[in-house]
Amino acid sequence: MRRMFALVLLAVPVFLSSAGRAADTPTMSQPSGLIANVEHRKTISLNGTWHYIVDPYDNGYYDYRHQPRKDGFFQNEKPKTPRDLVEYDFDKSDTIQVPGDWNSQKKELFYYEGTVWYQRAFTYRKPAGSRVFLYVGAANYLSRLYVNGAPACEHEGGFTSFNCEVTSQVKDGDNFVVIYVNNQRRRDAVPTDMTDWWNYGGLTRDVELVEVPNAFLEDYFLQAPKGASGVVDGWVQVSGGTLPVTVRIPELKLEQKVQPDAGGRGAIHFTAPGLKLWSPGQPKLYDVELEAGGEVVRDTIGFRTIEVRGRDILVNGTSVFLRGICMHEEAPARPGRAHSEADATTLLGWVKELNGNFARLAHYPHNRNMSRVADRTGLFLWSEIPVYWTIDWENPATLANAKRQLAEMIRRDKNRASVVLWSVGNETPVIPARLTFMTELVKTAHQLDQSRPVTAALETHYAEPNVKMIDDPLGKELDVLGCNEYVGWYERTPEDADAISWKTVYDKPLVMSEFGGDARAGLHGSADARWTEEYQENIYRHQIVMLQKIDFLRGTSPWILNDFRSPRRVLPGIQDNYNRKGLVSDRGERKKAFAVLKEFYAALAAKWER
Numbered sequence: 001m002r003r004m005f006a007l008v009l010l011a012v013p014v015f016l017s018s019a020g021r022a023a024d025t026p027t028m029s030q031p032s033g034l035i036a037n038v039e040h041r042k043t044i045s046l047n048g049t050w051h052y053i054v055d056p057y058d059n060g061y062y063d064y065r066h067q068p069r070k071d072g073f074f075q076n077e078k079p080k081t082p083r084d085l086v087e088y089d090f091d092k093s094d095t096i097q098v099p100g101d102w103n104s105q106k107k108e109l110f111y112y113e114g115t116v117w118y119q120r121a122f123t124y125r126k127p128a129g130s131r132v133f134l135y136v137g138a139a140n141y142l143s144r145l146y147v148n149g150a151p152a153c154e155h156e157g158g159f160t161s162f163n164c165e166v167t168s169q170v171k172d173g174d175n176f177v178v179i180y181v182n183n184q185r186r187r188d189a190v191p192t193d194m195t196d197w198w199n200y201g202g203l204t205r206d207v208e209l210v211e212v213p214n215a216f217l218e219d220y221f222l223q224a225p226k227g228a229s230g231v232v233d234g235w236v237q238v239s240g241g242t243l244p245v246t247v248r249i250p251e252l253k254l255e256q257k258v259q260p261d262a263g264g265r266g267a268i269h270f271t272a273p274g275l276k277l278w279s280p281g282q283p284k285l286y287d288v289e290l291e292a293g294g295e296v297v298r299d300t301i302g303f304r305t306i307e308v309r310g311r312d313i314l315v316n317g318t319s320v321f322l323r324g325i326c327m328h329e330e331a332p333a334r335p336g337r338a339h340s341e342a343d344a345t346t347l348l349g350w351v352k353e354l355n356g357n358f359a360r361l362a363h364y365p366h367n368r369n370m371s372r373v374a375d376r377t378g379l380f381l382w383s384e385i386p387v388y389w390t391i392d393w394e395n396p397a398t399l400a401n402a403k404r405q406l407a408e409m410i411r412r413d414k415n416r417a418s419v420v421l422w423s424v425g426n427e428t429p430v431i432p433a434r435l436t437f438m439t440e441l442v443k444t445a446h447q448l449d450q451s452r453p454v455t456a457a458l459e460t461h462y463a464e465p466n467v468k469m470i471d472d473p474l475g476k477e478l479d480v481l482g483c484n485e486y487v488g489w490y491e492r493t494p495e496d497a498d499a500i501s502w503k504t505v506y507d508k509p510l511v512m513s514e515f516g517g518d519a520r521a522g523l524h525g526s527a528d529a530r531w532t533e534e535y536q537e538n539i540y541r542h543q544i545v546m547l548q549k550i551d552f553l554r555g556t557s558p559w560i561l562n563d564f565r566s567p568r569r570v571l572p573g574i575q576d577n578y579n580r581k582g583l584v585s586d587r588g589e590r591k592k593a594f595a596v597l598k599e600f601y602a603a604l605a606a607k608w609e610r
């Protein structure tokens with residue numbers, strides 16, 4: 001069955017779930033639609049040193065009757081007379097760096113789960129005829145933004161970017177911004193309260209002011225549509241009017257003046273006979289200019305097609321094998337959340353070193369540098385929302401939250417050629433309520449972006465003693481099947497993998513989205529000794545024997561590129577709060593299994609890319 005991935009991007013109304021707020025929290029406004037390509041707009045960075053106040057009782061937000069305070073910390077008050085009672089002072093409080101999680105910056109916040117208030121001053125002069133937005137790359141998990149004491153917006157979700165308009169809140173001269181961030185885990189949240197990663201809290205990515213004209217180009221999408229070579233299709237979305245947008249691809253000498261309709265939407269269509277398609281082997285990016293309202297937005301976009309045909313994944317019409325590895329957003333060789341271009345370059349450089357062409361960004365959307373670097377260096381990406389393990393499946397607010405995070409993920413990275421798969425979750429249970437919930441997410445992903453296949457990491461079971469079966473009912477809704485298995489670590493012995501075969505009830509491609517085992521870097525012993533590098537190496541050797549026999553396999557992404565922090569992993573001297581399944585340690589040391597996977601991928605590259 002050939003699934004055609006054409007291009008339709010609909011406005012799907014998804015609203016912030018009420019779950020993120022206590023009943024009596026004053027309703028702050030929702031973020032506005034994410035401005036496309038913030039990194040190439042006119043921005044004023046607010047990164048750097050911020051003051052912060054740790055507020056475990058939300059005392060800066062609620063009074064003693066649990067009512068929202070009018071004089072909350074967001075007012076950044078100072079005593080006006082010696083008699084005034086003000087029991088906080090940002091200027092006299094400690095400082096912290098933004099971007100960056102608080103756990104790895106402050107020893108006393110290593111395990112902290114609660115509220116931290118951030119504050120910084122900034123001077124500003126608003127250009128005439130412009131609008132100003134406050135952009136946050138990510139704030140884990142619930143955040144509330146204030147400028148000069150006035151509420152701007154609130155956001156729930158620790159891994160997606162958002163912005164809110166602050167044109168009326170900013171003033172010429174001295175300003176201050178206060179951001180409330182609370183990272184408490186909740187049963188009804190996305191992710192839920194149980195995960196296998198560190199709950200890094202705070203402003204973990206860039207914070208910027210974004211200046212745009214009164215009427216501006218808010219969003220756009222350009223891609224090579226299915227089955228029509230030498231064509232670029234897309235659309236523009238303007239805000240504040242129906243101003244025309246001129247779209248140019250200078251290298252192809254293409255220019256089109258788009259007149260948006262009453263809703264601000266306008267269609268782009270280019271015939272581009274000389275169009276070079278993007279692929280890992282040829283990561284061709286085109287400079288694209290979009291001019292509207294006096295602003296020229298410059299982007300670099302790769303054009304490629306992707307489709308699923310039977311058990312094949314076709315990129316630009318050619319069947320591909322995704323030689324990958326999973327990764328958390330764990331900084332390379334330093335504790336804490338990765339966030340910078342340098343982090344992305346290092347992490348994705350390790351994938352290339354493995355002879356890989358693919359990375360599964362687990363289990364949540366990663367920072368914007370990852371897809372930008374992957375576009376440039378030529379890597380496929382799997383991008384995922386944190387619908388992880390046992391979500392509150394029957395809670396409508398939880399579903400709305402998951403849908404919104406899915407929409408935010410797609411909205412930010414839809415123009416990134418490297419992103420080839422949207423994943424709607426990981427290892428969710430085979431129960432009716434979950435199937436309903438996840439089917440809704442698959443439908444939403446297809447509504448929002450029909451140019452990419454949708455997947456999820458499923459679990460499997462033994463249909464016979466040595467036959468693993470993929471028949472999860474969610475597989476019927478997915479375009480590409482992901483499946484996690486741990487033969488040799490959580491089940492059986494590494495050698496048992498040699499005798500295991502796989503079956504599936506679906507005529508669809510499979511990406512083995514997790515396998516592997518732990519090893520403490522530098523711990524050596526026999527291949528039978530768990531936690532040694534030799535044991536991990538042995539798992540990979542026997543996994544490869546098994547994987548090579550699966551004729552519907554079109555990708556592998558073992559768990560995981562580098563060791564990552566998790567409160568679940570407490571074995572002293574071995575784990576010490578790290579999940580040790582990395583092929584690279586938390587200190588950047590390569591373990592023996594790294595070479596095994598590298599060799600396997602070299603052979604796969606020779607076979608698939610001859």
Ligand code: GCU
Binds near residue numbers: 427514
């Ligand atoms: C699971 C899960 C990962 C987890 C891993 C492990 O499959 O998807 O998030 O870290 O296994 O147990 O190490």
